[in-house]
Amino acid sequence: MSPRWKWKGAEAKALAEPISKTVSILQSSLTRTEASGLLSNHNVLLSVEAEQAELLDRSCFGRPVVACAEKEDKRWIQLTFEEAFFLFYNLNCIKISLHGRRLENEVELWRFVRSIKPNFATSYKAYSHLRLKNWIVRPGLQYGVDFVVYRHHPSLVHSEFAVLVKSVDGNDRLRVWSDSHCSVRLTGSVAKTLLVLYINGEEVNREDMNLPLCLEDYTVEEVTVRRWSPELNREHDLSL
Amino acid sequence: MSPRWKWKGAEAKALAEPISKTVSILQSSLTRTEASGLLSNHNVLLSVEAEQAELLDRSCFGRPVVACAEKEDKRWIQLTFEEAFFLFYNLNCIKISLHGRRLENEVELWRFVRSIKPNFATSYKAYSHLRLKNWIVRPGLQYGVDFVVYRHHPSLVHSEFAVLVKSVDGNDRLRVWSDSHCSVRLTGSVAKTLLVLYINGEEVNREDMNLPLCLEDYTVEEVTVRRWSPELNREHDLSL
Incomplete structure (x- = not known):
């Protein structure tokens, strides 16, 4: 089955902006600002700048949280455990905190998430x-x-x-x-x-x-x- | 969700010919002719008269076997184990044979079918x-x-x-x-x-x-x- 593009020109747009490139830009940006996420029992809430929120959307990590009050230049993104672990461990571009304490390494995060899931x-x-x-x-x-x-x-x-x-x-x-x-x-x-x-x-x-x-x-x-x-x-x- | 009748008048036709009545006629007819089925590892092949084949179809037991050579007045109907056991045990209107020998009671049939399924x-x-x-x-x-x-x-x-x-x-x-x-x-x-x-x-x-x-x-x-x-x-x- 060949891919079903949603509109004319979508394929050309996709070819012009490969996902790998967007992820790479996202990785640099998050690393630069030391973006940090809050770990909960269900997901990870990541606080990012507006421009990073757009990059996360373009590379499809997480969903924006629109309900909470936010500073003009800050956005909250809700990540699944898999998405958060990928950004933390594979791309090594975010920090993660639990109960106000920053996790030191991937083993801590791994153990916590496995205890939930x-x-x-x-x-x-x-x-x-x-x-x-x-x-x-x-x-x-x-x-x-x-x-x-x-x-x-x-x-x-x-x-x-x-x-x-x-x-x-x-x-x-x-x-x-x-x-x-x-x-x-x-x-x-x-x-x-x-x-x-x-x-x-x-x-x-x-x-x-x-x-x-x-x-x-x-x-x-x-x-x-x-x-x-x-x-x-x-x-x-x-x-x- | 209400029933979705396939054509106009289908509901009236259904009301005029309740399934229970058709099954009852089928039951009498099969009992009268001592209809008999052959038990195999997959299903039961029932030999019936043309009129009984129509009753089985109207009450939705089995599927006609069209491929095999047949005498003009005989039809072969392929029954699932559940259908055959229902006709044999609940309606008590068919006989069943295995390897040419007629099964004596429901316990024999039950044991055989359970050994397969x-x-x-x-x-x-x-x-x-x-x-x-x-x-x-x-x-x-x-x-x-x-x-x-x-x-x-x-x-x-x-x-x-x-x-x-x-x-x-x-x-x-x-x-x-x-x-x-x-x-x-x-x-x-x-x-x-x-x-x-x-x-x-x-x-x-x-x-x-x-x-x-x-x-x-x-x-x-x-x-x-x-x-x-x-x-x-x-x-x-x-x-x-």
Whole structure:
């Protein structure tokens, strides 16, 4: 399935402004101002300048918080744990505080987030795997999946893949045929392809799991799942 | 959601020919001719007269097998295990043979089917529960559910409910939010309501499970699941 651009000229605009470049500018900017986020039980609230808020929007990190009172030149952005950890650990461009104290390193953040979200290791591995390939990754709740991914900003293009993350120890989805049918049918009906990311790794002991280093040991296997229609495949060149 | 009749006058036709009446005529007819089915590892092939084939179609049991050579006055109907067991055990109007030998009672059939389909007890409880209320019950594979149910014949009305069967020991579906979201979104997009049937029963030991009598001990809890939209519920009469 080829990408479905939202309007004429959207593809050209996307090509002219690659996501990787926007992320790179964002990274420099956040590093320069030592942007800092507040960690809560649900998300991370990041305080940034107006220009940085725009860069975050263009590279699709977080959502602006519009309800709270704000100084004219400051914006609050609400980041998911995955987004915050990516900016903190992979891009190393934000600081994070918990209860007014700045976290010293990634291990502290990792431990806190994993205590709230036990499957964070595999979820983050999947998120960062896709982000590092410059896909835009958004929550997939409305389609009953873990993430949806876009080739470029959602204002330019529809999301192409609905992503389910599976691991050895967390086999909650696609255990039975009816679930696979349900997922394939739904993603098909919204013109997406179901992408299953299998996160493989050594059986990790509790001590290792306290360190984000375990991410290095994980491998990601990518499988797309589609409905096969015999009629569509008849009398076609088999070499295609 | 009210039933979606397929054409003008379909509702009147349905009211004039209640399913219960058709099933009753079918039951008498099959009993009279001692209709007999052949049990295989996948289904039951029932040999019937042309007029009975029409009654089976009108009451939605099985599918006609059109490929095999047939005598002019005989028709072959392929029944699912649930359909065959309902006609054999609940309506007591067909005989069933395995490898050329007629099965003596329901215990033999029950044991055979359960050896092929381990979750048959709960699946059959759900099927018969709905059938006994005169719903038409069809396989729900294409919507990623166990069954779909119709108010009357599918030629008259669209199916209203997509049914998932859950039991204490078979918790394969709806274990996580993403699966629930997926199921609700999909059933909503095809104008159905998700109906979850929880089959409750004493922890059944293996000996009891060999007898269809355990069906009597099961209770069925019916829950419909829908998406809640805050906008739709604003400023409405709360008593509705």
